[in-house]
Amino acid sequence: MSAFEQLSLQPSPEGWDPAWIARGELRGQRFELPAGVSSVTFDRARLVDVDFSGMRFAEFTVHGSEFEKCDFTGVVFQRLSMATTCRQGTWDGVGWPQSVFRDCVFRRTRFASSTFFGNVRFERCTFDRSRLRDQTNTFEAEFVDCVFLGRVRKVNFWGRPTDHQAALGRDRNDFTGNDFTGAELDYVAFHHIDLQAQRWPGLPGYALLDRISVRVDAVLPLVERWQDAQHRKEARFSLEFLADTALAQNDNQALVSPLDMGRKLPPALREELFEAFRRTSSGTAPD
Numbered sequence: 001m002s003a004f005e006q007l008s009l010q011p012s013p014e015g016w017d018p019a020w021i022a023r024g025e026l027r028g029q030r031f032e033l034p035a036g037v038s039s040v041t042f043d044r045a046r047l048v049d050v051d052f053s054g055m056r057f058a059e060f061t062v063h064g065s066e067f068e069k070c071d072f073t074g075v076v077f078q079r080l081s082m083a084t085t086c087r088q089g090t091w092d093g094v095g096w097p098q099s100v101f102r103d104c105v106f107r108r109t110r111f112a113s114s115t116f117f118g119n120v121r122f123e124r125c126t127f128d129r130s131r132l133r134d135q136t137n138t139f140e141a142e143f144v145d146c147v148f149l150g151r152v153r154k155v156n157f158w159g160r161p162t163d164h165q166a167a168l169g170r171d172r173n174d175f176t177g178n179d180f181t182g183a184e185l186d187y188v189a190f191h192h193i194d195l196q197a198q199r200w201p202g203l204p205g206y207a208l209l210d211r212i213s214v215r216v217d218a219v220l221p222l223v224e225r226w227q228d229a230q231h232r233k234e235a236r237f238s239l240e241f242l243a244d245t246a247l248a249q250n251d252n253q254a255l256v257s258p259l260d261m262g263r264k265l266p267p268a269l270r271e272e273l274f275e276a277f278r279r280t281s282s283g284t285a286p287d
Contacts, residue, residue: 001209004024004025004045004046005024005025006024006026007022007023007024007025007026007045007047008022008023008024009021009022009033009034009040012041013059016035016131018037018039018059019039019040019041019059019061020033020034020037020039020040021040021043022040022042022043022045022264023043023044024045024046025045025046025047025048025088026045026046026047026048026050026246027047027048027050028048028049028050029050029051029054030050030051030075030197031047031050031051031055033055036060037085037105038057038063039057039058039059039060039061040057040059040060041059041061041062041063042061042062042063042065042216043063043064043065043067044063044064044065044097044158045066046065046066046068046189047065047066047067047068047070047071048068048069048070049068049181050067050070050071050127051070051071052070052071052072052075053071053072053073053074053075054073054074054075055075055076055078056076056078057075057076057077057078057079058078058079059078059079060077060079060080060081061080061081061084062081062082062083062084062099062120063083063084063086063097063099064083064097064098064099065099065100066099066100066102067099067100067101067102067104068100068101068102068103068104069102069103070101070102070105071104071105071107072105072106072107072109073105073106073107073108073109074107074108074109075106075109075110076109076110077109077110077111077112077115078112078256079112079284080111080112080115080116081116081118081120082099082115082116082117082118082120082141083096083097083098083099083117083120083140084116084118084121085118085119085167093225094167095167095177096118096164096167096168096261097119098119098120098121098168099118099119099120099121100120100121100122100123101120101121101122101123102123102124102125103123103124103125104122104125104126105125105126105128106125106127106128106130107126107128107129107130107155108128108129108130108131109127109131110130110131111114111132111133111135113133113134113135114134114135114136114137115135115137116137117135117137117138117139117140117141118137118140118141119140119141119168120140120141120142120144121141121142121144122141122142122143122146123144123145123146124144124145124146125143125146125147126146126147126149127146127147127148127149127150127152128147128149128150129149129150129151130150132148132151132152132153132155133151133152133153133154134153134154135154135155135156136154136155136156136158138155138156138158139156139158139161139162139163140154140158140161140164140168140173141157141158141173141219142173142174143157143174143175143178144174144175144176144177144178145176145177145178145179146177146178146179147179147180147182148178148179148180148182148183149182149183150182150183150184150214151183151184151186152180152183152184152185152188152221152240153186153187153188154167154186154187154188155188155189156188156189156191157175157188157189157190157191158173158175158191158192158193159172159173159175159190159191159192159193159194160173160191160192161173164168164191164235175193175194175197175198176194176197176198177197177198177199178198178199179198179199180198180199180200180201180277181199181200181201181202182201183201184205185201185206185255185257186259189245189249190250190255191207191249191250192249192250193250195208195250195253195254195255196208196253200255205257205258206255206256206257207221207255207256207257207274207278208253208254208255208256209253209254209255209256209277209278210252210253211252212242212243212246212247212252212253212254212256213243213246213247213252213278214252215280216239216240216243216277216282217261218243218275218280219239219276219280220236220239221271222273222276222282223235223236223239223273226264227267230264231262231265231269232265234262234263234264234265235261235262235265235269237262238260238261238262238263239261239262242254242256242260256274256277256278257274258270258271258273258274260274261273261274261277
């Protein structure tokens, strides 16, 4: 028997807060808000097989709650906090309850820019052509066995929380088994993450490579033979940035694409350099 009572939905006791507060459990139904209400806070709630599809939220806040097999297809989040430290008042910094999304579908979901992810865990969720872009507040978020489809732009993923480890009860974020084979990754950064534990798109657009700094040193002589000084400058800057990032964040490994060779380079030069970079496996220059 569930330990949760049936879901209750009540106005916030704070008169200034337009959000309604959802507590308890809801199963196998469509989620509905009262007419004229578009802001909701889930406070230690549990929702299973709930349909949110097509809804538009001015504000959607989650605190210590669980969502399982929920459908967020076509949902628009104008402001989104997926795992807040506390529902109201000043956080004491002692504990930070984790919110969990398990087996949920985010298909063509519009995530608010700069969504606050917080201490949230996604398990076996599908992000299918969702508007995942400009997401940097992901320091504590965990992703396990999730599938990403379509364009993912300007997103950071972190294998280590940058702060609040005591409150979180961990010094590592679980990030494993995720499938990016159907994703287009643009300005996506993976910080201190086991890249070998994920599935990636392959050639011709991407290659998961090791010894990045060694490869950079090996292809720089090729760059220096180019006639155009601006092309040489662009490639040197991009390659050095790639090497520094790989060394600092992922044990000298990286998921590399032709764009990493230099976004301002002519496409033919990018492809030439990417091919040489990919073929290099030792300290010697590619053939």
